Amino acid sequence: MLAPRMCCLDLDTFFVSVERLLDPSLRGRPVVVGGRRGGRGVVTSSSYEARAFGVRSGMSIRDASERAPRDAVFVPGHGEAYSDYSARARQIVERYSPIVVAASIDEHYLDFRGCERLYRRDGDTDDDSTILRVVREMTATIDRELGLPASAGIATSKSMAKVASGLAKPQGVLIVRAGTEADRLAPLPVRKLPGIGPVAETRLHALGIDTLGQLVAAPESMLRPIFGAYTAGIRLTARGEGSDELGRERPAFREHDPRGAVAGTISNERTFAETSRDTAGEVLSELCERVGSRARHRGVVAGQLTLKLRYTDFHTLTRGKTIAPTSVDFELHRIILELYREARTRTLPIRLLGVALAKLRLDSIQLPLFGAGERRGIAVDRVREKYGYDAVHLATTLRRRNRRD
């Protein structure tokens, strides 16, 4: 009864592909997105030409600079263009199935159950071949209309479809027929399974478990210390028997519940340049302005505020607090400074500071009831809309900017 109707559609080397649309001279050359050559940061995407030299996502830009050939192009990235192309890809995807879930900026899941008769054509040998043809049409449409290469996997479960889309790259479509999942997965390294990261991978290797076939055969008592409550689910997905529920949409596309609670978090963080003379208070002030502004844009207030602090030895800690819901910069700033003073116990220099808003809810207070703080926040945003983000700042942010100039 089970049939491969879950589809994972993935845009190939998405950031690189968009960069090549913005600058066609990048075509055919090794491209690394994430920062300028020799600078700080990590690789967020690399072209196949760059991968041939060992450049991988997540690698430091410095490391990538050493590996990449001289004609490689390093670009910091164009976030707005990525969002724009992602939205356009989604519009195309939605023509093909009513059930679409965005998993990330370059990844969509589709459910084709019940679509077989709608799409059936004379040449199709069976329902599976119908779906395969339609998905091929979909990736071809994305390529034709947007100029973006895409791959897709089709399987009976979401996780199998995801693995299949990885196997299909570049620019391929792979269908995994019902009943063949376990054989497909067994030879793959454990790391290929969604949900197994570097930590679990290392621990599995230590137990002599390298492939998904070995993982499936391992006794539960070996796996439980590694996966805890996930153990049963991991074993099922490793056999290709994962869930056929597409799950929740990523927060930006999700609806809020009727009580006003809004899913997700809003956070901004910054790693300091080696030469930075910035002081913590000033950076925190700027971060509070950013998250506060994003919250007001979304029309939400936050009921929880969290500070993140990372020392130069990479020891990282967070300190959070439940607060009276707000999105006002100076209130966030006042509380974040309290958290900072409590958290900053070592004398070591700081590498990173972050501010996160959580427990979001709709800011449903009617306009006349706005307190002075809310009015000020909105006024600030109005000025910024007119004159740009830098037109208004908290006094501490301003002091810092003036000194820098």
Place this chain on the structure above:
DNA sequence: TCTGGGGTCCTAGGACCC
């Protein structure tokens, strides 16, 4: 693999309440 920045989800301990 000397490690960015945006997220999600789970765990575990403690406070507090009944």
Place this chain on the structure above:
DNA sequence: TCTGGGGTCCTAGGACCC
């Protein structure tokens, strides 16, 4: 004043994903 056990919220940390 000592006691049990469950429920829920808060907080900190960590694995994982793109």
